Amino acid sequence: MISSFQALLMILAAAAVTFLTRAIPFVLFGGKREIPRPVQYLGSCLPPAMIATLVVYCLKSISFAPQALSGTIAQLAGVAAVVGLHLYRRNTLLSIGGGTLIYMVLIRVLA
């Protein structure tokens, strides 16, 4: 095992770099200066694009290989349930709770 000091240094490095990635836009454009128009535009249209990316990112383990099929079915059914519930009632907690419950049941039943 590595020394506690080395471990502490690694934790601090990970913390500093994580903060850096989150701070870069503010370092570049966060001063008192006016935010350039193209950056304002990006700030306004990035959220839907990023959320769409995060949805795909969460589903990245989906695979149509036979041994991964039950997990894939559970994930797709869970997402379908969330979409269905949300279009039907538009109650955020109901959509998330219902979809998660269906996913949890399916991974147990299909396993």
Added chain:
Amino acid sequence: MNGLRKNVTIQYAVVQTVPVFFGYLVLGIAFGIMLEQAGYNVLWSVLCSVLIYAGSAQYLLVELLQSGASVLTTASLTFLLNSRHIFYGFSFLDSFRKLGKKGVYMIFSLTDETYSVLCSMQPPDGVDRKKAMFLVALLDHLYWIFGSAVGALLGQAMPLDFTGIDFSMTALFVVIFLDQWKSYRSHLPACIGLISSAVFLVLLDPDGFLLPSLIVTLAALMGCKRMILLQSQEVDD
């Protein structure tokens, strides 16, 4: 009156973060267990969750600690893994600036989930928006710290089988996607993000598709600027 406004704001922030609570509890517990198995007790997992506060980066750190990686390796791999966070701040340049000192904490705590909740917030009258944003960020952070402490303390002696409850995070993103689809006049940004990430996921491996996909998304958003701005204004006039 002031106290009532405060209560309404706190209540609003708690409700907004319920899905994150369940997700962070489970993902935090998983982190605590992993770090504990690598030989680091609850003090270490809490330290990591207080200071780093990034799920995938902390999972990576466990492997790096076990393999005895160098500080430089830790820094560069963490940067690559977290590079998507670079894109989040652009949507809060103005609002975080107005939060003063709290703004620095808001930047520090801008995880995928906090970013998503902040993007989707439409507080009703009576809620102090700035306070609500800060509370959402703080609550999410506390959930994460709590989860990693529980994981380290309980180890694998979990009383209940929570496997799969972290799907609530995926569900949260799907719900926010649908809400934004409704509230944004131009659907082009959402489509660009969806298509670009799906195509790169198929073309590349699941661990490396994110950065190229985000770069193409950024280029496409700039390329379609005229059209997106036009669609966003159409209904206004």
